[in-house]
Amino acid sequence: MKKDLDVITLTSLGGAGTVTGSKHLLEADGRRILVDCGLFQGLKTLREQNWTPLPIKPSSIDAVVLTHAHLDHSGYLPKLVKDGFKGPIFASAATRDVSEIILRDSGHIQEKDAEDANRHGYAKHKPALPLYGVHDAERAIERFSSTPFHKAVRLPGGASLTLRRAGHILGAATVELTWNGTRILFSGDLGRYGDATMLDPEPVSEADYVVVESTYGDRRHDQQDPTAALGEIIERTTARGGTVVIPTFAVGRAQSLLYHLWRLKAAGRIGLAPIYMDSPMAISATDLLCAHLEDHRMAADVCDAACAVATYVREVEASKKVTASPVPKVILAASGMATGGRVLHHIKAFGPDRRNTILFSGFQAAGTRGRSMVEGAAEVKIHGQWIPIRAEVANLPMLSAHADSEEILRWLSGIKQPPKKTFIVHGEPHASDALRVRIQDRLGWDCVIPQMLVAYQL
Incomplete structure (x- = not known):
């Protein structure tokens, strides 16, 4: 039995109950690792959450691990750094290069939106301020540590990180974190099998816990060429x-x-x-x-x-x-x-x-x-x-660059023994629930759709 000090908790600060803003926090031994750090996009009620301070101090996070560079997974990084995060950001080399483009552009847009709001007088706050700017994006980029695929890398706090290819976009990875003997697998955004340009998602054979996306958890893609x-x-x-x-x-x-x-x-x-x-x-x-x-x-x-x-x-x-x-x-x-x-x-x-x-x-x-x-x-x-x-x-x-429900199940089926629990995230509620039913019916796994800001003990 684990001592209390060894217990790992998983808390979704974004990307739970919605298909955007992915941020998944692991805590153990008084240390913190954040997997993905995305902006909320889409509905105004979601976008407004970007302005709500995180429930933990960014300075208390030891490291960030990035699955890929899309804004809903990486776009909050400049704000995290602006608010005090000083740790490393682990990502594949291509994700680092793509993130540099995306984060600079996002900082520029944030500055321009604030400028336009002030010029045209439609800001709620006077003066309107950007969530972050280009300088904050550049500071975030400086914190990246290019991480090779298929090689275990030690993280601050003692966890071990292994990246495998996820397809989806250039540099995208699945994330395996081993901490206190517990293996936690994050799908990030899974790509397609047989895609014309991107590689297939690589199989993973073992995991104690799985955190899987469900963007298309409720449907199959058209098979037309x-x-x-x-x-x-x-x-x-x-x-x-x-x-x-x-x-x-x-x-x-x-x-x-x-x-x-x-x-x-x-x-x-x-x-x-x-x-x-x-x-x-x-x-x-x-x-x-x-x-x-x-x-x-x-x-x-x-x-x-x-x-x-x-x-x-x-x-x-x-x-x-x-x-x-x-x-x-x-x-x-x-x-x-x-x-x-x-x-x-x-x-x-x-x-x-x-x-x-x-x-x-x-x-x-x-x-x-x-x-x-x-x-x-x-x-x-x-x-x-x-x-x-x-x-x-x-x-x-x-x-679409996202796996559909059958492709998600194909990837999950590579895991030889049922995980102790599978957390279904990054999907609209009906898509996440449809995937939960499919996984339980087809694989017999114990699944949960986590709620935002609720800590789950692993």
Whole structure:
């Protein structure tokens, strides 16, 4: 039997009961390790939680372990550092590189939003202040420690960390932490099996406790070939003189789409329609793709060719010219759920015209414009204006970088002996509960959907 001092507790400070803001705290022997440190996104009630101080002092956290760089897993790091965290941040080398792009961009957006709020007078607080800024992001980046895959690394406090590939996006990892003889496995965000560009999630054979995501815990992805489905939409849109606007996640999805578009071009499927990548952050992330060939399936020549299929648009004036052009075309622009960024200007321009298509390529969280449009909204509010949506709206969920329910179960099935308990996190309530039922029925495992801020003894 463990002594009280050896007891480990797990507390979700985010990512429990919701699909965003992942932060999972392990405590033992008076030491603290935080797995992921994400921003809340989506519904206003969730976003407001970013401003609520953590229930523990950031300075009391000994280390952070990052599964991957997406904002809902990494985006609170600058705030954590700003508020006193001084420990190391362990992540794969590619995650460190991608995080640098994402966190700098997030700091810039936070500063710009505060500036706009002050200029236009719509801030609740005067003056409006950013949650954090670029300087805070840079301080967080300095704390990263690049961690190899498949090699046990000692953490402050005595825990041992092993990273394995999760697929999903460049650098994404599953996290195995062994502490006081207890093995705790975090899935992070699992990728797809047989994905065109990313590696399969690597199996893990043993775990005492599992913390697993459930983004798509309630559904299966369409099995249609994503290249063919994408080609059909582009062909019918350009045939009627329209433009395809693809709100895209700058890291992961944008690069996957380039690959599928390259395949279509190579097959002569989409004619002469120009393709634009209108996102400085996506362009920077694309540059990293060929720098980390070990983190995906593409050979160097394929990576180069896929990345060259689009015209890169960096400057604002060039983006405006793309919007103004009457030529049928394909525009990839962030953000993936149409919550901000240049894609909003394209939706304002192309959304009201029935010839055009707004094409989403994966999960759309509650409270986002993307969710509203996918669910058939006749209009959406952008920059204070109500914009009619008469364009065709489509979604290709098979392009998602997230494992579906069967793929999650496939990964879990690699664990030879049932864990003592499986915690289901990072999902909307109905998705998490559906996955709980599937795991219990198919694997017979003891599952719990943890509540936010409730400590669970391991």
